[in-house]
Amino acid sequence: MKNIKDYDLEDLKEELISYDEKPYRAEQIFKWIYQENITSFDDMTNLSLELRQKLKDNFTLCTYNIIKKQESKKDETKKYLFDVLDGNAIETVLMKYHHGYSICVSSQIGCKMGCKFCASTGIKFVRSLTSGEIVEQILAVERDAKIKISNVVFMGIGEPLDNYDNVVNAIRIINNPKGLNIGARHISVSTSGLVPNIYRLADENIQCTLSISLHATTDEKRSSMMPVNNRYNIEALLTACKDYINKTHRRISFEYALAKEENDNLEDAKRLARLLKGMLCHVNLIPINKIESGIYSKSSNENIIKFRDYLNSKGIVATIRRELGSDIDAACGQLRRKSLSSKEDA
Ligand code: SF4
Numbered sequence: 001m002k003n004i005k006d007y008d009l010e011d012l013k014e015e016l017i018s019y020d021e022k023p024y025r026a027e028q029i030f031k032w033i034y035q036e037n038i039t040s041f042d043d044m045t046n047l048s049l050e051l052r053q054k055l056k057d058n059f060t061l062c063t064y065n066i067i068k069k070q071e072s073k074k075d076e077t078k079k080y081l082f083d084v085l086d087g088n089a090i091e092t093v094l095m096k097y098h099h100g101y102s103i104c105v106s107s108q109i110g111c112k113m114g115c116k117f118c119a120s121t122g123i124k125f126v127r128s129l130t131s132g133e134i135v136e137q138i139l140a141v142e143r144d145a146k147i148k149i150s151n152v153v154f155m156g157i158g159e160p161l162d163n164y165d166n167v168v169n170a171i172r173i174i175n176n177p178k179g180l181n182i183g184a185r186h187i188s189v190s191t192s193g194l195v196p197n198i199y200r201l202a203d204e205n206i207q208c209t210l211s212i213s214l215h216a217t218t219d220e221k222r223s224s225m226m227p228v229n230n231r232y233n234i235e236a237l238l239t240a241c242k243d244y245i246n247k248t249h250r251r252i253s254f255e256y257a258l259a260k261e262e263n264d265n266l267e268d269a270k271r272l273a274r275l276l277k278g279m280l281c282h283v284n285l286i287p288i289n290k291i292e293s294g295i296y297s298k299s300s301n302e303n304i305i306k307f308r309d310y311l312n313s314k315g316i317v318a319t320i321r322r323e324l325g326s327d328i329d330a331a332c333g334q335l336r337r338k339s340l341s342s343k344e345d346a
Contacts, residue, residue, distance in 0.1 A: 005132030108158025
């Protein structure tokens with residue numbers, strides 16, 4: 001069976017034509033799925049019984065079940081573990097900001113990139129998610145929390161640009177006014193630095209925000225933290241970023257997780273300021289989340305503030321990310337791994 005959420009609007013129109021249906025039906029179906037968030041084809045009451053039956057015979061609605069949900073007592077962060085209906089599980093995090101609800105979606109089951117600071121490192125890569133499986137994370141959270149999501153970040157498990165076509169298709173569905181209708185500027189794609197696909201994304205004519213996991217200022221240090229840097233070094237990465245800015249006129253966000261005595265001293269801040277000089281960018285400083293088996297620990301508050309202040313003094317806008325869900329397993333990978341290990345322990 002095909003997942004109906006894998007289709008963007010134009011593809012669904014084509015599909016319906018092949019079933020001798022009028023293409024405008026696709027818009028009605030989109031409304032039921034993305035605006036009414038229904039979970040059964042029977043709920044599509046303005047479609048004929050015959051068409052509803054055709055849909056049931058040929059498509060699934062891919063509606064996730066919640067395996068586990070953790071809710072923060074300090075803020076409204078919720079972390080979900082969803083059953084993706086093939087025996088695998090993925091995680092999704094809902095966060096509340098003053099501007100609305102933001103969701104952090106996974107793009108793959110497991111990840112190939114092996115970043116040393118990431119809790120999903122060690123979980124073997126299983127497969128990439130389809131675009132419908134990505135989009136369903138948003139719908140499932142909206143149904144459960146009874147809210148409307150206004151921002152989507154591709155920063156959960158997986159490297160989004162390693163699942164390029166499905167992620168781009170998911171963005172088109174999320175952004176479509178007849179789909180989830182979330183503005184491209186409220187959609188952010190985070191990459192560890194797959195340079196060729198940064199160039200491709202720049203040419204897609206999607207105005208989404210690109211977020212780069214930078215985390216170090218020398219190739220030696222970055223390669224030790226992120227193996228992807230052995231393939232695409234800092235110079236190649238920043239050249240691709242400049243191309244993205246030139247083509248999209250969008251400000252890039254650089255993620256920099258501060259780890260105690262690894263990348264958090266003033267020399268690092270000085271090198272970072274030199275690397276980013278003159279770029280249309282913003283630096284997001286992240287107090288690293290101490291993970292159970294992690295080799296890094298959190299920087300002191302004093303170092304984090306000094307680092308930020310130095311960058312700001314050099315004209316580079318830097319902010320410290322608020323730690324949301326710090327009382328639950330908010331670093332990517334942790335909830336899934338715990339659930340897997342408790343299954344293994346059982
Ligand atoms: S940080 Fe992201 S890209 Fe790196 S291993 Fe974790 S999930 Fe993969």
